[in-house]
Amino acid sequence: MRLxxxxxxxxxxxxxxxxxxxxxxxxxxxxxxxLVYVIAIARITHHxxxxxxxxxxxxxxxxxxxxxxxxLNGSLYHDMHGxxxxxxxxxxxxxxxxxxxLAITIDHSTGKQHFNTTIVFMIxxxxxxxxxxxxxxxxxxxxxxxxxxxxxxxxSLAIMGISLLLSQxxxxxxxxxxxxxxxxxxxIAHGLLRRSSLDxxxxxxxxxxxxxxxxxxxxxxxxxxxxxxxxxxxxxISTWLKxxxxxxxxxxxxxxxxxxxxxxxAKKGFKNATLLELLYIPGLxxxxxxxxxxxxxxxxxxxxxxLQKVFGYAMTIFFISISLLMGLLETPDKISMxxxxxxxxxxxxxxxxxxxxxxxxxxxxxxxxxxxxxILVAEILYLNSLYYxxxxxxxxxxxxxxx
Numbered sequence: 001m002r003l004x005x006x007x008x009x010x011x012x013x014x015x016x017x018x019x020x021x022x023x024x025x026x027x028x029x030x031x032x033x034x035l036v037y038v039i040a041i042a043r044i045t046h047h048x049x050x051x052x053x054x055x056x057x058x059x060x061x062x063x064x065x066x067x068x069x070x071x072l073n074g075s076l077y078h079d080m081h082g083x084x085x086x087x088x089x090x091x092x093x094x095x096x097x098x099x100x101x102l103a104i105t106i107d108h109s110t111g112k113q114h115f116n117t118t119i120v121f122m123i124x125x126x127x128x129x130x131x132x133x134x135x136x137x138x139x140x141x142x143x144x145x146x147x148x149x150x151x152x153x154x155x156s157l158a159i160m161g162i163s164l165l166l167s168q169x170x171x172x173x174x175x176x177x178x179x180x181x182x183x184x185x186x187x188i189a190h191g192l193l194r195r196s197s198l199d200x201x202x203x204x205x206x207x208x209x210x211x212x213x214x215x216x217x218x219x220x221x222x223x224x225x226x227x228x229x230x231x232x233x234x235x236x237i238s239t240w241l242k243x244x245x246x247x248x249x250x251x252x253x254x255x256x257x258x259x260x261x262x263x264x265x266a267k268k269g270f271k272n273a274t275l276l277e278l279l280y281i282p283g284l285x286x287x288x289x290x291x292x293x294x295x296x297x298x299x300x301x302x303x304x305x306x307l308q309k310v311f312g313y314a315m316t317i318f319f320i321s322i323s324l325l326m327g328l329l330e331t332p333d334k335i336s337m338x339x340x341x342x343x344x345x346x347x348x349x350x351x352x353x354x355x356x357x358x359x360x361x362x363x364x365x366x367x368x369x370x371x372x373x374x375i376l377v378a379e380i381l382y383l384n385s386l387y388y389x390x391x392x393x394x395x396x397x398x399x400x401x402x403x
Contacts (some may be wrong), residue, residue, distance in 0.1 A: 023396050029092055030078055034209075036096045036103070037071050038216050043106045045125055045220045045288050049227075049295035052310060062175045063106070064285050066121060069182050070099065072277060073128050079206045081135060091131065098124045114168055121161045125182075129153040131380060148188035171376065186274045202266040202273035206308035208278055211262055214391065217287045221250050224294035232298055238366055245369035246294060252376035253287075253318065259383070260322050264329040276328045284322030289314035297365055308368060312357035315372075318348035338386045 044067070048060040070178045074095050078088065098120065105116040133150050136143035163174045225246040232239040266276045293311045323346040331339050354377060363371075 013240075018035070026205060026212070027078075030075070030209065031091060031212075033073075033074065033078075033092050033096060034212060034216065036099045037335065038219065040067050040099050040103045040106070041216055041220055041288070042223065042344075043103045045224070045291050046295075047106060048288065049224065049292040052292055052296060052307070060288065061285050062115075062179070064288060065179055065281060066182070067099070067102070068213075068281060068284065069179075070095065070124050070128070073131070075206065075209050077131055077135075079203055094127060095124070098127060114171075115164065118160055118164055125153060125157040125160060129157065132365065145189050145192055148185040148192075152181045152185050152188075182214060182354055184277065187271075190270045190274065199251070200267050200270045200273065202276060204265055206273075207265055210277070211249050211258070214257065214280070214284060214287075217284050217291070218250065218254055221253075221287055221291040222247070224291035225250065227295050228298045242298060242369060245366065246297075248373055249369065249376060252373070252380060253290075255380060256319075256346075256376070256383075257322055259281075260346070261325055261329065264331070267328055267330055272328050276325065279321060279325050279328065282317050283325070286314040286317035286321065290318070309357045312353045315353040316350045319346045319353070323347050323350070333388070335390065338390055341386060342383060345379060345382055349375065 014246055041064070044063045048056055051059075074092070077294075078092070081088075102117065102120045105113065129150055132146045132153065136146050159174050159178050159181065163170060224339070225243065229239060229243045229246070232242070245291050266273050289310065293307050293314065297307055297311070323343045326339065326343055326346075341379075
């Protein structure tokens with residue numbers, strides 16, 4: 001039998017977005033795709049560690065949001081339309097090449113970083129626009145939902161092109177417009193879906209992908225600790241104490257995040273799914289900021305007190321983000337009673353770290369890390385106590401029923 005170019009046997013037309021695969025497993029292609037983002041995130045985080053300032057943070061946040069937008073669109077495409085065909089693999093390859101090129105241009109020493117980075121982002125923008133447009137060729141029902149993406153993505157592409165003709169001062173206005181154009185189509189599509197009595201949920205596999213991306217950023221935090229410690233005197237006991245405390249902090253942050261967020265699906269509805277995806281952004285950016293702080297925390301060339309403030313702000317955003325994320329996740333009946341005190345405790349920890357930015361502590365970085373560990377361990381013990389008290393209460397209720 002002769003195969004045509006549109007045959008799913010080898011080319012693989014994208015599957016329709018309303019045909020969800022139950023219990024879909026993350027493919028090796030998706031994991032390979034994520035690897036290139038490890039490099040991109042590492043590059044912008046390293047750049048931030050060398051330029052910890054308001055302007056440096058705004059640049060980092062802008063780059064991170066646009067990189068995350070690229071990852072999110074590519075991941076959602078694979079989740080909703082991907083298959084084992086050649087087309088899906090080529091689409092993935094092209095995006096990996098674009099992100100790898102972006103990693104090269106970031107922090108390059110040619111003096112044309114803005115121009116080179118903008119050109120690569122324009123290529124990525126054009127690619128995303130093509131990706132949304134091309135789905136309509138195979139799935140006519142999808143065309144009306146793709147229009148907001150195509151129109152606003154093209155508008156974003158035009159704004160990027162205009163930015164090349166203007167001074168970099170205009171970026172303060174143009175970059176937010178690009179971000180708005182890239183993230184707003186989902187809310188317009190939500191309205192179109194509701195009119196058609198159709199709704200989409202965030203699949204369990206996509207929830208898992210978001211967790212994997214979070215692990216990528218956690219990896220940068222560990223790398224920040226390693227980079228900082230490697231520049232110290234490795235024969236000093238204090239160096240290894242700082243290393244142990246810093247790694248313990250990273251592990252505690254991981255524990256809190258994945259205990260509260262993992263293994264729980266997003267609440268039903270396209271709007272909840274979109275808001276959940278967006279709420280990951282401040283949490284991930286705060287982790288990147290923590291990584292940059294660790295890279296410079298023990299460096300004598302940086303002011304410890306200023307880094308203490310930045311670190312405190314980052315921790316504040318991180319804990320608030322977790323608490324807000326929990327509000328968009330489905331809660332098993334078993335633990336629904338403790339969700340409210342858990343979220344309140346996370347906000348309280350955020351306030352503690354916010355307060356730490358207002359008070360200057362005259363202490364060595366080693367003792368500061370120890371104080372941070374004490375706060376995090378206290379929160380973990382409190383969360384554990386809520387859970388175990390709930391289990392004990394259930395066991396007592398069962399015993400009473402048995403009697």
